Amino acid sequence: MPSPVTRTTLPVMTYFPPPAEELRLIDAELRQLDARRGQLLARRAWLVAALRQAAAALPPAPAAVPHTAGFPPPRTEAGAPRVQNVLLLLGGILLTVAAIAFTLVSWGHLGIAGRALVLGGVTAAVLAAPVPLLARGLRSTGEAVAGLGFALTVLDAYALHEVAFAEAGGAGYAAVAAAVLAAGWTAYGVLPRTGGLRLPLPAALAAGQLPLLLWAVAAGAGPAGIAGALLVTAACDTAVALRWAVPAVRVAAVAGAFALGGWGAVTAGWLSWTASGPGAAARAAALLLLAVGIALTAARRVADEEHAVGLAVAAGLLAVGAVGGTARSALPAMWTVPAYLACGVALLAAVRQARLPRPVRRGAALASAAVQGLAVLTAVPLVVIALLGPAGWVPRIWSGAPDGTRAAVAAGVPWPPYAGTAPLVTAVVAVVLALAARDTARRTWALRGALGLAWATVLIVPPVLDVPYAAGLVVLGALTAGLLLAAARTRADGSPVTALVLAVVTSVALGCAALAARPATLLAPAVLTALFAAASVDERLSPVTAPAALAHATALACAAGAAAGWAPQHTALPVLAVPAAAALVASRTGGTARIPVEVTGGAAALLAIGLAAPAPPVLALVLALCGVITAGAALRPDRRALGWASAALFVLAAWVRLAAWDVTAPEAYTLPATVPALVVGALRRRRDPRASSWTAYGPGLAATLLPSLAAAWADTHWLRPLLLGAAALLLTLLGARHRLQAPLVLGGTVLVLVALHELAPYLVQVTDALPRWVPPALAGLLLLAVGATYERRLRDVRRVREVLGNMN
Template identity: 65%
Template sequence: MRTHALWRDADHTPGMTHFPPPAEELRLLDLELRQLDARRAQLLHRRAWLVTALQAAAPRSAPAPLAPPRPEASAPRVQNVLLVLGGVLLTIAAMAFTLVSWGHMGIAGRALVLGAVTVAVLAAPVPLLKRGLRSTAESVAGLGLVLTVLDAYALHEVGLADVDATGYLAAASAVLAALWTAYGLLPRTSELRLPLPAALLAAQLPLTLWAVAADASLFGITAAVLVTAGFDAGVALRVPAGSVRITAVIGAYGMGAWGVWAAGWLSWTATGPSAAARAAALLLLAAGIAVTAAWQEAAAKQALGLSVAAGLLTVAALGGTARPVLPEAWTVPVYLVCGIALPAAIWADRLPQALRDGLTRASAAVQGLALLWTLPLVAIALVGPVAWVEQVWSGAPGDVRQAMAVDAPWPPDTETVPVVLATVAAVLLLAARDTAWRTRALTGVLVLAWATALVLPAVLELPYAVGLVALAITTAGALAAAAWIRPSEQPETAEEPSATSTEEPTPTSAEEPAAATATPIGFPAPRTTAAVLALLTSLPLAFLSLTTEAATLTVLAVLTALFAAASWKAHLAPVTAPAGLAYAAGLACAAGAAAGWQPQYVALLVLVVPVAAALLAARLGDARATVPVEVTGALAALLAVALAAAPADLPMLALVLALCGVITAGVAVRPERRSVAYASAALFVLATWVRLAAWDVGTPEAYTLPVTVPALLVGALRRRREPRTSSWTAYGPGLAATLVPSLLAAWGDPQWTRPLLLGLAALAVTLLGARHHLQAPLMLGGLVLALDALHELAPYIAQVTDALPRWVPPALAGLLLLAIGATYEQRLRDARKMRDFLGNMH
């Protein structure tokens, strides 16, 4: 357009740049917009005409024909259903003929009918396959297979009725399996998919039934089952994928599971070496089948699982041979030794990698099961001593086992639990040579060594005092390990820094280099584990010491010293410092009880712990340890308050609360703990109230003024630092804390002293608010003054009201309304002045 041309010319004029004035440019824009609107209206009009013309020229279209209904079942599905149903009906008819109508014909007729029908039915699939009727051929072949079963039954009923039914069933199943296999392999019937799987199903019965018919023992029957499973495994490995392979796999796993369960039960219940050896032979047979299958390339996906099963079966076989000749306590260690020795086969380089991995996992599984067997005893050693809380200082038991179990029964045949724990720890220690698993292996070694030391005194039934010393040494050893173990270094598990990064890793402390963060994610470092184990060991030790007074004092003192000494290590302080303070609080309670002090005096001794916690938290630079230490100190303070409140000694409770206020005030000196000052003020106020209650003071001002005075001082300081602070925020809470309770007390006080003093105080507060232009004192003081005056004038108002005639109050009300209406404008002006006056206040 012209505007575009104008701007284009202005932009491309050589040697000059021309821009029109703003008014001219605005005029050009409006002109172009009007042109665009006109052009758009023209195009819309043309479009509407074209649409109308096309609609008028287009013929009316006939309605679309309805889509045919979708069939609910496809033709192949209908065909299969009909064929299966026909085969089932013919099978039922054949069975009815054999079982019911058989007796109405002679021997020759029977044989002729069944033989002719069976041959005809088995031959019928051949022409059906030639015509392409495969499904029909499969159904007829299935009917023929059923007829062969009926032929076998008829043969037994007619000529072999005296033969043993089990033996005949075994022979018949073998013959039928052979016949069905031959029928399925014939050139003309090899296309049928039913005969070969049916033959494999029939082959599951002969060996087991022959063993039963021969009155074989459970060992013989189990062997027959396992041989059948081996046969199925061989078929599954040799036959290509298809229905035969699926049937063979199902048979192998089903018969194998049955045989393994029976062999395991025979091994576990064997009462002599001979029975154990025969059961072991069965288990080794199953293991051999699994290993052979895992060795084949056709079972590559199942090789790992089969290898694990083979390893477990081998361990069960070898351990089962030694179990009958050893005491019950050594059953688990024997199996454990066999499991540990299992990976020796891995050294053979000829074994496939999957087989070696499976044997390794089987060994780990055996060790894990052995550790599960030790858990109940470890749990008793940890939790059992808690029962001494109900029997404090009732006397020392005879040995550590009695002390740990208290009244609970000791698990039988657990003498070898330390042996199992130590053995697995040794295996892990050897595995720690592998760099990739070094941290986890060392952590496992620490845990197992700790568990061994925890249960060993009870297993050996050491004297009570010796057991306490042993647990104390275990605690000290765990703390030493946590203090001196170097951080693990695992570059392959840590995050590798970027090649372009120039930032140096920041160590957590002087003693903890950045390599400490190289521990695998989700797995604790060895020294962290050692610190936790030390804490866990100290708990049963502390509870065990509750048997006698001397033991309690000694053990708690030792634990306090140990954890306090360990707290000098920065990385241990978050765990050891709170534990040391907790045991110090326990030691204070025990010392006070031993001295015969009453609980309220013991509370003063317990307050030493919050003081120590406050001092320690102020010196700790690590925030990870500061919060646990402060929380422990707060809990110790609550314990002191509870001890002081137990005997209802109010003066001592007030003293304890005041001392807690002093401690929290000292904590509030630290810049990052300024908020603790509120708790300190609350404790001081609460201590004052308790002291006043102890003096039988019932005057509310004695309770409220200790709150009001500090609150007003704090508000004045805040307004000095922040002049824009509202008077309601600075002075409102402090004034309300005294004025409101005093007003409530004055309304119920029949004397004149309290209302007079309250009125004078409210008047002073109101005047101060007016003098300094402060809303809170002015409003609160004035409201309290008005209500206090109303309380004083109420009796006289009631007397005057009774003396006046009844028409006087309405008359006075009317006069009042007239007066208000007459001076309405003046009142509004006064209200505006008062609003402006209050608005100028802070």
């Protein structure tokens, strides 16, 4: 930076210089100031440029500096290029609208020469305008003008049809015009002078989508011809998308290929599905194979793997539709699903071809899986009927064994049509999964799927073949045994659990199907109980098989009672053998099987109680037996808490028995619970002297005192209040003697309430004999006395509280 210039001052003189000399000095001073100003302006320009470069390298500030007068500075909402493009687009649209209006409205006012002049001159001028615009660097303006020119060429084609080719068909002329426009726009886009424009080639590609389709419509082609035109156009678009490097052209070609190719493929698939004969099916298959070729070609050339996989999946599904549709047209209707399934399984051959790209092989595998999954879905209704249909025998048990398994399984449910090949479908997919499980990363899921499909196959074979009723039950029993054996022998991850679940489900279906005949109802639960009990030897299976065995044993007990003609309350007694067996098994079983066994035994006990509920004497016996079973289980150290349940069951049994004897005295119900409770409390106090008297004696005393007190207040005789008052007095004295809160407080409270009950009639008589003003006066005197001696009464209350607090 230049050094600053020292400002010169006028010398101090004792005299004034002449005017000429003073003017010379002033001019020299002004020249120095001008030079200094120039230096400062140059330095300022350099600093401004440096600051602008630094600001461009930094991210934008989050907030702007407030503008003058409290208003923020104006914000730029659109850059110059964006504004330019919008203006050019609007201008092109307006000119296009004007041209359309001129062509449609003012065209008839011109003669032949005028029309030719307008058509040729305006279009040529507009299409030539982008050349100088590109030369001057006005690319956006050139694009807008070229778009206007393309719109004018479309209007020229329309005008030409109205003038010279009015007799030509609209669709045929439109096809030719679209082809000519596509060729012309392509030539315009590749010319050296206009090659820099981005619009011509995508516009030509868009126009190229129409000629074949319009030609097919003009020729009166049916759906097959239209689908062929669409697929051929899609093939051309695919070729352009794979070979052209311009992004705009590639995007337009991909869009056209997907739109027209998808339309054509869907049309061909619909033609294949609705084909009435081999000839129509073959024509639809040819169209589908054309679509397959397009998709495979694109899948092998596309760089993106996910897109390639998607195209390969589409190719695989279209191939299955082509071949399967041809086979379907020549086979009976019931073989439609197996035909498509065979084609889907055949796709797996492509997975073994190492020369194919990895995305293509992966897409073939996914397409095959999709076809197999859809085929399996067609068998799902049959499996649901085989499982849930036997439940229809529950409301009409023992109504007679049907002749065949189909009637036993369906039980009034409509049988699906074309169900004869469903077992073949599930069996084939099961084999495929079993073979695929050998070399796949999802081995566990493949094995589970294979096992489930094999089970479904065996489950639906008897109703499909309509074997005899007994044979169908034997198949279900053998299937259950086989699944239990597979669960015991299999060590693969997840397969034992799957086999166990399927075994339980099958056993339920067998039990319901056996309800049709009395012998089967007795035999089926017996066999199932034996099977699940034998499987419970394996500790891995016992958490499921042991409860299942107990459940089937419960069903066997109920069936045996019903077959013997017993009443429900009498059937409850053999049902109690199940909770007894559950308690015995739980005592010898460890691990996770103990709790499921106990829960199942408890459920069987509740069922027995419910069956015995209509007969109180039998119910009392059942409750007592449940108490015995629970007491036996409470002998185990980890089930001590069941002792409370056992005591409750014994008490309930005694109450039910008393109710059956028409006993109404509450003491007959409460004393059997009070005496054991007091004994238990005394034993606890002996082992733990610090235990509270409320915990040890409170529940037992309250169980008798409170119901007896309620009965005494409603009793008009003198015996119950006398006995209750004597017992309460004795408890109060014992509580005071041994310093126990519970007997003292409960006994004293009951004693006071009994005394009030006995004195109540006399108090009422005295109250009626006294004047009406005496009770309020007595209440007032009492309040005055308490108020006068409030401090003393408060100390008395505190003393009583301390005495009670010191008691146990």
